[in-house]
Amino acid sequence: MYTIVRKKELNPTVTQMEILSPLVARKAKPGQFIILRVDDEGERIPLTVAGTDPAEGTVKIIFQVVGATTEKLNHLNEGDALCDFVGPLGVATHTDGIKKVCIVGGGVGCAIAMPVAQEFHRLGAEVTSVIGFRNKDLVILEDEFKACSDRLFVMTDDGSYGTHGNVTAPLNEMLGGGETFDMIITIGPLIMMKFVVAAARPYNVPVTVSMNPIMIDGTGMCGGCRLTLLRDGKRVTKFACVDGPDFNGYEVDFDEAMSRGRMYAAFERHAYEETCNLLRKGKEEN
Amino acid sequence: MAVNPKKHPMPTQEPAVRAHNFSEVALGYTEQMAVEEASRCLNCKNQPCVAGCPVNIEIPDFISHIKTGDFEGAYQVISRSSSLPAVCGRVCPQESQCEAKCTLGIRFEPVGIGRLERFVADRHNAVPAAAPEKAAANGHRVAVVGSGPSGLTCAGDLARKGYAVTVFEALHTAGGVLVYGIPEFRLPKTIVSREVETLKALGVEVETNVVIGKTLTVDELFEEGYEAVFIGSGAGLPKFMGIEGEGLKGVYSANEFLTRSNLMKAYREDSDTPIMKGGKVIVVGGGNVAMDAARTALRLGAEVTIVYRRSMEELPARREEVEHAQEEGIVFNLLTNPTRILGYQNPDDPRDPKNGCVTAVECLRMELGEPDEKGRRRPVEVPGSEFIVEADTVIMALGTSPNPLIRDTTKGLETQRWGGIIVNEETGATSREGVYAGGDAVTGAATVILAMGAGKTAAKAIDEYLSKQADA
Numbered sequence: 001m002y003t004i005v006r007k008k009e010l011n012p013t014v015t016q017m018e019i020l021s022p023l024v025a026r027k028a029k030p031g032q033f034i035i036l037r038v039d040d041e042g043e044r045i046p047l048t049v050a051g052t053d054p055a056e057g058t059v060k061i062i063f064q065v066v067g068a069t070t071e072k073l074n075h076l077n078e079g080d081a082l083c084d085f086v087g088p089l090g091v092a093t094h095t096d097g098i099k100k101v102c103i104v105g106g107g108v109g110c111a112i113a114m115p116v117a118q119e120f121h122r123l124g125a126e127v128t129s130v131i132g133f134r135n136k137d138l139v140i141l142e143d144e145f146k147a148c149s150d151r152l153f154v155m156t157d158d159g160s161y162g163t164h165g166n167v168t169a170p171l172n173e174m175l176g177g178g179e180t181f182d183m184i185i186t187i188g189p190l191i192m193m194k195f196v197v198a199a200a201r202p203y204n205v206p207v208t209v210s211m212n213p214i215m216i217d218g219t220g221m222c223g224g225c226r227l228t229l230l231r232d233g234k235r236v237t238k239f240a241c242v243d244g245p246d247f248n249g250y251e252v253d254f255d256e257a258m259s260r261g262r263m264y265a266a267f268e269r270h271a272y273e274e275t276c277n278l279l280r281k282g283k284e285e286n
Numbered sequence: 287m288a289v290n291p292k293k294h295p296m297p298t299q300e301p302a303v304r305a306h307n308f309s310e311v312a313l314g315y316t317e318q319m320a321v322e323e324a325s326r327c328l329n330c331k332n333q334p335c336v337a338g339c340p341v342n343i344e345i346p347d348f349i350s351h352i353k354t355g356d357f358e359g360a361y362q363v364i365s366r367s368s369s370l371p372a373v374c375g376r377v378c379p380q381e382s383q384c385e386a387k388c389t390l391g392i393r394f395e396p397v398g399i400g401r402l403e404r405f406v407a408d409r410h411n412a413v414p415a416a417a418p419e420k421a422a423a424n425g426h427r428v429a430v431v432g433s434g435p436s437g438l439t440c441a442g443d444l445a446r447k448g449y450a451v452t453v454f455e456a457l458h459t460a461g462g463v464l465v466y467g468i469p470e471f472r473l474p475k476t477i478v479s480r481e482v483e484t485l486k487a488l489g490v491e492v493e494t495n496v497v498i499g500k501t502l503t504v505d506e507l508f509e510e511g512y513e514a515v516f517i518g519s520g521a522g523l524p525k526f527m528g529i530e531g532e533g534l535k536g537v538y539s540a541n542e543f544l545t546r547s548n549l550m551k552a553y554r555e556d557s558d559t560p561i562m563k564g565g566k567v568i569v570v571g572g573g574n575v576a577m578d579a580a581r582t583a584l585r586l587g588a589e590v591t592i593v594y595r596r597s598m599e600e601l602p603a604r605r606e607e608v609e610h611a612q613e614e615g616i617v618f619n620l621l622t623n624p625t626r627i628l629g630y631q632n633p634d635d636p637r638d639p640k641n642g643c644v645t646a647v648e649c650l651r652m653e654l655g656e657p658d659e660k661g662r663r664r665p666v667e668v669p670g671s672e673f674i675v676e677a678d679t680v681i682m683a684l685g686t687s688p689n690p691l692i693r694d695t696t697k698g699l700e701t702q703r704w705g706g707i708i709v710n711e712e713t714g715a716t717s718r719e720g721v722y723a724g725g726d727a728v729t730g731a732a733t734v735i736l737a738m739g740a741g742k743t744a745a746k747a748i749d750e751y752l753s754k755q756a757d758a
Contacts, residue, residue, distance in 0.1 A: 023496070023502065024501065027501065037458060041551075041556070041557070041558065042558050043550060043557075043559040044458070044550070044559075068558055083458070084494070084495050085495060086458070086495040086496070086497060086501070087497070087501065088500060088501070089497065216549075216559070217457060217466070217545060217549075219457070219497050219500075219691070220522050220689045220691060221466070221521075221522060221523070221541055221545070221689065222524070222539065222542040223523055223524035223541055224539075224542040226526075226533075227533075228533050237526055237528070239523055242689070242690060242691065253533070256533040256642075259533075259534075259535060259641065260533060260535060262535070262642075263535040263536075264560040265639065266639070267560040271558060
């Protein structure tokens, strides 16, 4: 059983859990993900590994409550167990030869960006981190980023914390001021990653984006996580579960990915509301 | 007594009824039907049917038992050769295997061997089985990668010889394609889980949620003390056509569509996993997977058209599946090939949720030209024959390419240029000592029974290999 060893609320909608899964804990590297099912009737959802403790055999996951499954997951507590937990899946973030890196995280994407930043810091690279949130209440992992970054920019959309503005502002400033990086790695909402790529393009700085499309099996079987890369004028189909989740940001067709990500928006909203009602009812009855 | 020239027909749910449910289509023979059908068998001397079976079931022998009403005896004959009789009786392409060789078939319809096999297996399964006798442990450990037909067969054969076998399954349920691929109405999942339980009772351990190549590598399996490994990891990523519009909302691979419905139960109202239901669905392809996808979509309330670039004669699906699909009202648009998929875009509202959804498929008429290297006549485009078919959902059932996870993480494992694992066909041995492989991971997408045959071959070879090792 995949027991929840620790649970911690990072902000009102984002939760961190450490799950007992020794095989995954032994293997997972920054950038890889797991797939879980909360219960025997549940859907399979992918979540990126936010850290591991191989000695204890635990894997850290951080998730935002956005739908039925994450709502159910959030209702579990320390000592409860997940039905299924499989991984590590996907290819780990490439770190070879990167001496100076800029990590750009947005929202809950910062949870995925953090272990990547920590890994580069551990490898001795110069790490600049830019993390962005909608407002002060949603800021997560600031201390963790501070500890592994040579420079940290905290941005909020409404200016209620850190610097007012979005993540591309400090990026534009640095790149415009003649600074460069061996790699920019960006993880967050698709629209944010698209703008990070646009910001880097005039300066020819390589950009890696971490894609998080809809997935089912996550092991290279169903093809639901496919995305299109524009490579040498040709459209190439790739699969985030086995080819990714990291891709060259200049090649990704973001508009298609955004459209496909909304394929089940209505169903998901409905399922989420149903689950919330059920869980609320269950609480009232207890 | 004159032989009945025709096979006893299989009782089925009425097409108009079954088109709206996921219950099994074929209902199975009654005892009387089975005995009558069995009596058609000539019990001929040279038994060509046995050679036509990839696992060489002693067909005339089991049929003789049916003739005398000894149904359990018939089951015992089948289970000497096959680990999954209830599955094979349902999904084997008998018309191109055992029944194709039937002597009676020269003049009349062949004996309904598949239907009899199914009858015998269902009959056996109807009563709770006594726990099978476990073989005495021989002290050797074997790892099997994948719990589909090849893996289950290999595991069962080895367990019967006393090996300690662990099957590693990447998904949360054992059964592989029998669970995620083949729909409930063709192969009820209770049958698959029962076969898996039988193997567990034989001592086979099944570890779900372990992806070999990721969670553990083949090398680590050896480090953990397994002395041989069988790779039956199945087919991999779905192929697409590479045409415009395949990224639109409403375009699926058949693997995804079927996995959502079969494994994740999206056909049920209470499932947390969504699937597009109803509307107009176009399925591209002509194999069994295309038929399964089309008939699933139909049961989810859609009007379904199958688009296939050759003619009915070349359609690779099992004849019975094609007939069932036609009876259920699925339209076959043959000698037709899609050229692009068209989508909706509201010019006034970029946030319209319908933006990016499929609206239609542009197709071209084809005609058959010269035969290709496999002898099938090559479809040739008819210039200027473009036409538009309305659609809400497009399902691509074009086959798969092998999963890269094991070949990328197993040093010294030789693969074909297209990714299939290279094996010695006689033994299933790969280029790595102690590593065997079979099923779709070797052949590319093929049938359940061929995969079972490969699992059987490999089990025999693994037994010989480990016995030799022990003697040395």
